[in-house]
Amino acid sequence: MHAVIPYVIAGLLFALGVYGVLRRRNAILVLMAVELMLNAVNLILVAADATIKSALAGVQPEAWAYPVPEPRAGAIFALFVIVLAAAEVGVGLAIILQYYRLRRDVVLDDVALHEHDHERVSG
């Protein structure tokens, strides 16, 4: 099996996520693009889990790199990232809904980041 396939797929997914975050104005769509980026990172982790032994053939193993006898921690990291993504989506959607309750809109260009932006936005 070629190890390059999942890596390239993950790179393309991450690039699409970056494009979506920069392109979209709706906050919910920005969250979807962030999910795509996190998913690409997960794919990188799982692919490394499966292929890193073959990729590091000939490299002198370091003692600190093997906390367990079978160094297959990529899947564990992917699980952790999934949990982090779930928490991020929960808090992010709470923020978005609160903002919608205040302003009746979820357009990111109109978010007042500073105090002096308030008059310009609401005016």
Add this chain to the structure above:
Amino acid sequence: MTVADALMLALGAIAVGSAVFVVTSAHLVRAGFYLVVSLGATAGLYLVLGAELVAWVQILVYVGAVVVLLLFAVMLTRAPIGPSPDLDRPALPAALVGGGVGLGLTVLLIDAFRWTEFELPPAGTGRRVGEQIFGAWVLPFEVLSILLLAALVGAIVLSRPDIGARPDPNAPADSDVPPPGPVDESDEVKARLERIAARQAAAQDRLRAQRAAENAGAPPTETAGVKTREDVLREQAHDVVFRAREAGPTLGGPPENPETSQEGRPRVIEGTSHENPARTLPTGNDRALPRGTDRALPRGNDRALPASADKGPALPKPPAQDDEET
């Protein structure tokens, strides 16, 4: 090119293609469903790479929870069903940055893993993952549980407006509430509403009088012989509902007779008049409870209230009259 390679290529094409639709679709809901397809294809990639637990957790958490949360947010923010025209910024800077990132990552990863071949790992079991999580990675696991708790509390605090709320000095005062429209103050509307209320009260009084008459021990006599008591009651209820609507004022219609539409002098309701007392059998047009030969039988066009004061002798039921005078 093995079977696993072809499978990964196909799944990767599905994932990347649906991700393109996620970031370009003009429909909010369609973007959410394309995200489902992309995440599902990625779960398939995890399966091919031998990480079963991650694949199923991906389907459970991402497809089952995160996308549902996103669609809930789409619903709660009143997103339009159709395409949204103002969903995107100008495409050029985003395309430049995104294309640059994609090109850089692709070149880097191809250069790093170009000739690397690997064997399909043995089928993973939950035992290995469990040993690692609760052995080497138990501290990050516990920290992650605390983070989940913090996210839960934070989401609740953010969602409840009464926690830590401060009065906003810039908020509009309550006096900005628009005043009630002129139609609320109109005498015509008031008079019309009073007429409607009077009519409803009259119908209620009549029904209550009938019920009191029945409870007083006056069973309806079967004079007709063809209609059962339930039929007659049903027809009466039908009349109360539909005749009241027909008799109601219509917009743009001719003005009503003020004598019959004023409060205290409601319209004549059927079943209470003494007109034509000689008739003892209800015909097809009669919709009233037959109460015997000595009582007047209603006619379809009669609309009177049993409780109207100026038509006291017209009341056929003495207990009904007592009920309404009290």
